[in-house]
Amino acid sequence: MTTATDIQLGNLADERVIRLLTDHLNDMFATSPAESVHALDVSGLSVPEVTFWTIGDGDALHGCVALKELDPQHGELKSMRTDAAARGRGLGARLLEHVLAESARRGYRRVSLETGSQDFFRPARTLYAKYGFRECGPFGDYSLDPNSVFMTLELEPAASSRTA
Incomplete structure (x- = not known):
């Protein structure tokens, strides 16, 4: 089993990133009513409170994830996506582990997310639950x-986390 090992800050001007995000938004709008789609586009990911990463190997880009700071102790997982051709390789778990490690490093006490309730999102919900996420209110x-x-x-928080 081949897995991508390169997680790095993502370039939102990269055409591969734009394609991945376009595919992500297309799936969200095909699955959920427009008023229930909370996925971020390039402009939403470009704000200072959002950090965006990609995962890939060589020239191939396989996925992305973002972390939005809601406040100094609370982050939100955003825009987690694995390209359809790369699914089943554990890349979503790697991206999630990266965000959780970064969240702890930043000193966040909590990471939250919003995902869909439809069957399409069941694999994502299962992955999040495996890592200890529990359902909560808005x-x-x-x-x-x-x-x-x-x-x-x-x-x-990690021992090296920032202090308040």
């Missing part, structure tokens, strides 16, 4: 929505 600017599942994970 957080941040979200509202209760039957098309959304909100999940959160309490973290123990």
Whole structure:
């Protein structure tokens, strides 16, 4: 089994990133009503409170993930995507582990996410639950929505985390 090992800060101007994000948004709008799609486009990922990473090997880009700072102790997982051709290789888990390690390093006490309630999102919800995420109520600017599942994970900050 070949796995990509290169996780790095993503270039939002890279055409491969734009294609991956376009595929992600297309799937979100094909699966959920427009008012229930909370995926970020390039402009939403370009704001200072969002850090964006990609995973790939060589010239191939296989996935992406973002971490949005909601406040100094709370991060939100955003835009996690594995390219359809690269699924089943553990890349989503690698991206999630990267975000969780970075969240702990930053001193976040909690990481939350919003995902869909439809069957399409079941693999994602299963992955998040495997890592200890539990369903919760809406957080941040979200509202209760039957098309959304909100999940959160309490973290123990790393010893080298920033101080408040």
